[in-house]
Amino acid sequence: MDVAYLDHAASSWPKPPAVLEAMQECMLHYGANPGRGSHQMAVKASRVLFETRKQLGKLFKVKNPNDISFSLNTTMALNQAIMGFLKEGDHVICTAIEHNSVRRPLEYLKQTRGIQISYVKTNAKGELNLDDVKAAVNTKTALLVCSHSSNLLGNILPIAELGELCRGVGIKLLVDAAQTAGTVDIDVTKMGIHMLAFPGHKSLLGPQGTGGLYIDPDIELVPLLYGGTGSQSEMIEQPKVRPDRYESGTQNTVGIAGLGEGVKFVLNKTVGKIHAKEWAQTQYLMASLAEIEGVHILGPDLGQNKTAIVSFTIHQTDSSEIAFILDQTFQIAVRAGYHCTPLAHEMAGTMERGAVRASIGYFTTDEELERLVTAVQEIAKHMKS
Ligand SMILES: Cc1ncc(COP(=O)(O)O)c(C=O)c1O
Structure with missing residues (x-):
């Protein structure tokens, strides 16, 4: 039996054929160093x-x-934004559902640069009260960091409203679009986003080893890496010109060639249609799992807007055990545990056993979801007895 791959929130698979073809074309015909000759x-x-x-x-x-x-990924982009922007003594606000790719660099800067962090709590479904964000702002606040969608709960955060709030109080907004780039519309100007970190290997359908960072033209960051850019080689200092300033060293040309085709695929299908397809499947999965005795679904209720993530628990069973059975007995690939976001588990009340996360992608079929529902029915029955 083929594997039902339901781990798209970690990395999408498979990719559109054009992605593979572009990568092969690069390797066969022009795999030289960009900007160096x-x-x-x-x-x-x-x-x-x-x-x-x-x-x-x-x-x-x-x-x-x-x-x-x-x-190389969202994590590297977030590190560039956070390390490159925050200075000694700055205050930063982030939500209590952030990924470790935000939390760990912030906590590191707390230790090394004396920055202060306010984690604004959400409710169990990941919803944020904007008044709580406003109340956290002080005279030292320089930055708000916010996930566009929780990688555990799938709820979509009100980025445009947060952008307006940031504009009003004169702070910058960094958005972690790991779970939304390619599946939720993003307009950096309209939404008031100053920096946007995104992966190439999830809903943009490119290969692993790709991602990026948008930086508002009025912001200059301290680079994360220094070195050869192929430009202004006579200068000792890192060039100021973009994108070279933030792209030291040979780039992942073959990966970026593939990513280009992934993005074209998304643009052709349109983000709206991709979201609608994945949302409909998410609703089917949530409704079917909700009928099974002992299953508890995390995040937004049925009918609400969200990304294609369905996290759940079964009775009191450890989530890793469930994922192991799904993999070994049913050939279904999901993710279990804490998904690099212990903060979100604290909000959801699942710190003890973690949760099983099934995530849907553009190529997910209804049949794969039916297989998951049948498997969960069997597991839940077995776990109960
Ligand atoms: C919300 C969120 N932020 C950051 C990351 C890190 O992404 P990457 O694996 O591209 O570094 C992930 C990965 O799943 C994520 O879900």
């Missing part, structure tokens, strides 16, 4: 990087594609 192969590699940047700019409504720099 003026020969035809290097020029072609540079063009492919720029083309992907352009597609990403179109997707996120970024005026100048050079305000987007590539990274």
Whole structure:
């Protein structure tokens, strides 16, 4: 039996054929170093990087594609934004459902740069009260960091309202779009986003080793990495010109070539249609699992808007045990445990056993979801007896 892959929130799989073809084309015909030489192969590699940047700019409504720099994943982009922006003594606000990719760099800066952090609590479904965010602002506040969607609960946070709030009090907004880039509309200008960290390997359908960071043209960050950029090589200092300032070292050309095709796929299908397809399947899965005795579903209620994440518990069973049975007995790949977000588990009340997370992608079929429902029915019956 084929594996039913329901772990798209970690990394999407499979990818559109055009992604694989673009990567093969790069490896076979022009795998040279972009921006390092003026020969035809290097020029072609540079063009492919720029083309992907352009597609990403179109997707996120970024005026100048050079305000987007590539990274290896969301984590690296978040580190660049957080480490590069916050200074000694700054105060930062983030939500209590942030991923460790936000929390750990912040906690590191608390130890090393004396920054102060306010974690604004949500309710058990991940909903944030904007008044609580406003109340956390003080004279030292420089930045608000917020996930666009919780990777445990799937709720979508009100980024445009937060953007307005930030504008009103004169602070910057960094958005972690790990769970929304490619599946929820993002317009950095309209939503008041100053920095946007995103993965290439999830809903943008590119390969692993890709991601990026949009940085508002008025913000200058201290680079995370220093070194060769292929430009202004005579200078001792890191160039100021973008994207070079934030892209030291040879880029993942083959991955970025694949990512470009992933983004084109998303733009062709449209984010709205992708979201609608995944939302309908999410609703089916939630409704079917809710009927099973002993199953408890986390996050927003049926009918509410959310990303394609369905996290659940069965009776009092440890989530890792359930995921193991799903994998070994039923050939269904899901994720269990704490999903790098212990804070969100505290909000949801699942710190003790974690949760099983099934996540849907563009290529998920109804049949795969039916298989999961049948398997959970059997497991729940067995666990009860
Ligand atoms: C909300 C959130 N932030 C950050 C990350 C880290 O993403 P990456 O694996 O691309 O570094 C993830 C990964 O699942 C996530 O869900």
